[in-house]
Amino acid sequence: MEGVSYSWYRSSSRHCSKLANGVKMQTHPVAVITGASSGIGAALARRLGQKEFRLALAARRADALDAVSAEIQGDTLAIVADVTRRVDVERVRDEAIRRFGTVDVWVNNAGRGVNAPVLDLTDEQFDEMMAVNVKSALYGMQAIVPHFKERGWGHLINVSSFLSRVPLATYRSAYNAAKAALNALTANLRMDLRRHYPDIHVSLVMPGMVTTEFAKNALGGTPAVTWAAAPGGSGPQIQTADDVAVAIESLIESPREEIYTQRGQPDTVVRYFKDVGAFERGLP
Ligand code: NDP
Numbered sequence: 001m002e003g004v005s006y007s008w009y010r011s012s013s014r015h016c017s018k019l020a021n022g023v024k025m026q027t028h029p030v031a032v033i034t035g036a037s038s039g040i041g042a043a044l045a046r047r048l049g050q051k052e053f054r055l056a057l058a059a060r061r062a063d064a065l066d067a068v069s070a071e072i073q074g075d076t077l078a079i080v081a082d083v084t085r086r087v088d089v090e091r092v093r094d095e096a097i098r099r100f101g102t103v104d105v106w107v108n109n110a111g112r113g114v115n116a117p118v119l120d121l122t123d124e125q126f127d128e129m130m131a132v133n134v135k136s137a138l139y140g141m142q143a144i145v146p147h148f149k150e151r152g153w154g155h156l157i158n159v160s161s162f163l164s165r166v167p168l169a170t171y172r173s174a175y176n177a178a179k180a181a182l183n184a185l186t187a188n189l190r191m192d193l194r195r196h197y198p199d200i201h202v203s204l205v206m207p208g209m210v211t212t213e214f215a216k217n218a219l220g221g222t223p224a225v226t227w228a229a230a231p232g233g234s235g236p237q238i239q240t241a242d243d244v245a246v247a248i249e250s251l252i253e254s255p256r257e258e259i260y261t262q263r264g265q266p267d268t269v270v271r272y273f274k275d276v277g278a279f280e281r282g283l284p
Contacts (some may be wrong), residue, residue, distance in 0.1 A: 028075070030100040031252075032056040032092060034083050034140065035110030037064035039212030040159065043245035044107065049074050051249070056096035056103075058083065059110065075100075083110045083136035093143040102151070105252055106144040108137035109159040113175045113218030125219055126174045133178035134185070141189055145200070153199035155255055157248065158186045162208045162265055166272045168283060171223055190257065201255035205248055208262045209238045237262050 031048050035041040037059035045057055049072035058081045059065050065078040077099050081088035096103050112132045114125050137158050148154030163172055164179035183204055190202035215222035239261060247261040260266055272279045 026102075026104075028052050028054045029104040030054045030056070030096065030102055031105040031107065032058065032096050032103055032144070033107045033109055034058045034081075034089075034092070034136065035159075036068060037061045038068075039214060040207070040210060040241045040244045040248075041107070041109040042068045043241035044109070044248050045069075045076070046071060047242070047245045047249045048252075049076065053105075054100050056092065056099070058092045083108075083139065084131040086135075086139045089136065089139035090143050093147065097147065103144055103147060103154065105155045105157065106140060107157045107159065107248070108140040109157075110136055111159065111161075111179075111214075113172055113214060113222070115171050115218050115220035115222055116173060117170055118173045121174055128219060129174035129178040130181070133175065134181045137182055138185060141185070145189070145193070148200045149197060152197065155201040155203065155252060156189070157203045157205060157251065158182055159205045159207070159248075160186070162206045162260065162262070162268075164206060165269050166279075172218075175218075186258075202257075203251055203255055204258035205244070205251065206258065206260050206265070207239065207244045207247075208260075208265060210241055210244055211238055212241050237264070 031053045033041050033045055033048075033055065036045045036055075036057035041057070041059070045055055045068055048055060052074055054075040054077075055069075055072065056077045056079055057065055057069060058079045060080060060082050062078070062080045065080065069076040069078045077095065079092050079095050081092050083089055083092075093103065110132065112128070114121075114129055116122070116125055141156060141158075144154070145156060148156070160182050161175070161179045163169055163176045164183045167176035167180070169176070186202060186204045193200045193202060244261050247259060251259055260269075
């Protein structure tokens with residue numbers, strides 16, 4: 001593995017031509033992934049491990065993190081951390097830089113859902129949604145972007161949800177709100193950096209339904225849903241964690257502002273914003 005170089009930006013990308021043409025990439029880029037002990041984060045770790053990234057993997061469960069690390073051939077560092085605590089997120093950054101010397105890509109992926117309609121939400125549920133889905137990513141952005149600024153480049157990726165744009169699952173209520181807040185912070189950070197740091201990329205990822213432990217781990221679980229009656233007819237596609245990992249891997253190779261991971265999602269977003277009332281009346 002030593003000495004093999006992996007170019008993580010495609011030279012054809014108009015977003016990163018300067019990087020591809022002007023910056024010599026190091027041989028084994030370093031990525032930090034939060035929520036890497038299962039689901040999308042673990043799948044992304046496996047994918048990037050195959051591409052010879054050096055990886056710092058963060059989550060709360062040491063045994064699950066170690067199991068993911070053990071599957072990866074390359075250089076990985078498992079860091080037990082609760083991303084709702086700023087001090088833990090800063091420690092993730094410090095341990096990653098101590099081990100690898102730098103960080104190239106930081107993925108704020110840790111997150112959790114809720115199962116409670118707006119009128120039933122408790123303060124505790126609301127606060128948990130904001131802590132794990134928004135403040136965690138804010139801590140991540142504030143921890144790593146100064147490092148990116150020192151180097152003049154880097155890639156920050158926030159994993160949001162399609163529900164942040166089209167909140168059609170009302171039982172996710174505060175989760176949808178938290179991810180919408182994450183979208184706004186992501187866009188604002190990108191705008192703030194654009195003029196003086198054009199080679200720091202800030203990206204948003206909006207998956208749809210993904211077969212992970214997410215539904216089981218949501219606060220209060222997940223109700224059975226009749227998707228056949230959803231607008232658009234046949235219901236949503238369901239992706240695997242690896243499908244989403246492939247999309248994020250391609251985003252790292254070719255940075256963009258935001259991506260949906262399913263083909264039909266942009267059309268649904270357009271339909272939603274064109275006439276919110278009509279869209280809502282079409283819901284089951
Ligand atoms: P999982 O429940 O499988 O994974 C969630 C990950 O987040 C786990 O590794 C978990 O690790 C970690 N995590 C949760 N809370 C914390 C915390 N406080 N501190 C550190 N790590 C934490 O779900 P997914 O893989 O599906 O979710 C990944 C991301 O994708 C989330 O942001 C989610 O909102 C988003 N998403 C998921 C969709 C889906 O349908 N699955 C759809 C759209 C978006 P541990 O328990 O070890 O701490």
